[in-house]
Amino acid sequence: MNFDKIGPIALGSRLRALSNTVTEDAQQIYHLYDVELKPKWFPIFYFLSTQKTGESITSIANEIGQSHPSVIKIVREMSKAGLVAEKKDKTDGRKNNILLTKKGMDITSKIQTQYTDVESALNDILAQTKHNIWLALQEFEYLLSEKSLFTRVAEQRKIRESSQIEIVDYLPEHHSAFKQLNEDWITNYFKIEEADRKALDNPQEYILEKGGKILVALQNDTILGVCALLKMQDEKYDYELAKMAVSPKARGKGIGLLLGNSIIEKAKSLGASKLYLESNTILKPAISLYGKLGFKKVVGHSTPYERCNIQMELHLK
Template identity: 45%
Template sequence: MDFFEKTGPMAIGSRLRMLTDIITKDASAIYALYGIDFKPKWFPVFYVLADEQPKSVTVIAKEIGQSHPSVSTIVKEMMAKGLLAEVDNKMDRRCSLIGLSSEGKKVAQELIVLLRDVDRAIRQVADESRHDLWAAIAEWERLLAQKSILSRVEDVKSEREQSEVEIVSFREEYSEAFFRLNKEWIERYWELEEHDIEVLENPDGIIEDGGYIFVALYDGQAVGVCSLSRMDPSTGYDFELAKLAVDPKIQRKHIGLRLCEAALEKARELGAENIFLESNTRLKPAIALYRKLGFKELPEFHPAYARGDIQMELKLN
């Protein structure tokens, strides 16, 4: 089986390079066939100057879609070959203009017949083909300009890894992870408070009080936790979304979002109406996540933790 049949579209870069090599090899031979000493890579620069309007390297690079250093190198090669020459820029002497030399204009005339013949030959290939390659290339360029292959691979990778994350209910075996993950993120910015230790050392207490703890598993390991803690009815809230912690080594899997969504789904199942949370504005990704979920900042603030500087609520109905 052909290599590209085995790999499929994922080897598009290699296949395009191979096609480019075939075309470039033929192009060099075609110039030789017509007795013209010319390199294929010079053609874009030569073409935009063929109207005999001098241009700066910057303008040429922009017109042909190549980098300034690349065009600068090509211009130097063509000047050394005698095809291009600097032109006096009376409008701005700080900016050099490049134009065709007398030799370059002579070559331009010689290329007219060659280009007509090449155009006819290329059209023959297009007519024999079942697909419009030129239109397809333009479409791919447009699509990749909107979203690169790198970005698309990042999204596919993230989707796959998210599918490998499992959200489960708390079991005793996850007690160590519940303590460790929360301790790690708190001590990254602050110190553990007495109330932290009370809750983290006794996760069963959350469940015994009518709450729930959710654990994110990735590759069989607990990498994230979140609690839905029952609140006193006198507060006006049914539950507090709390103790959200995710292993910082696990990136781009939206584990925090998955945990929060699981907790809020459980709250809805139980008929809860109002959810409360307390956090710190220093935790910008977390605050952005809560806002994405619909939490609104409370105008009055009564912190339960020294590090708390924002309290939020979510109305489920």
């Protein structure tokens, strides 16, 4: 397989191929030095050879970065070959420690010349390379420990999908989706209240004609989310951010954040200086989203909703 033609997306396959190549050579090297080891045993063997007393399976797994079941399987193979043995821990009789047998310790002495020659050969290879693979692997492993490849791919997916989403002003043909998305969201956690019914049944009269706005998130003409600005008859606040709902099929695509930022920009364009919203603390993802948008908790404002137990505001100026 031409990995250069495929590119970095074949990283895992290329590393496996390189690992297979090195492992095959390693097996021949053990034979060359008459050392009775298998390449996959080496991490456990080397770790135990540096310990004066035995170590538990958990300690070995943590040290060499392999799974607990994998270490158990290899230890059993090494035990069958006579290289390791189990011994009760002196301070904790419930725990068994793994230690090298006399045969294993003999290999520790015998393998030293192999270590010297292998290290020299590898240093010679590294000296001939423009990019030191050992240092590069350290960097790569560090970056993956900070944020996994899975997380990074999921983030890129969200960015790509978000770039395909269009935020548009509400039109009459969006009414059924606006109503359905909100009804589904509300009834999933609470009950439809009178204030909901007025806004959802007739958004033109109760939101738009009163100076409010509604934004719709579209992807290929499919409505994925909605959000409204309700004009408030209040000296303290200009608009209320309300009726935000995202299709369950689209959650995880960052549509809530995209709608939230868009509705805030819409409020700014209307000259708003302060926004208000109401929610419930059981909706942890929503509360987290509002925090990302810059909303802060406030108290004391009257509300028509039974379900409201948290109120938040955002200063725009």
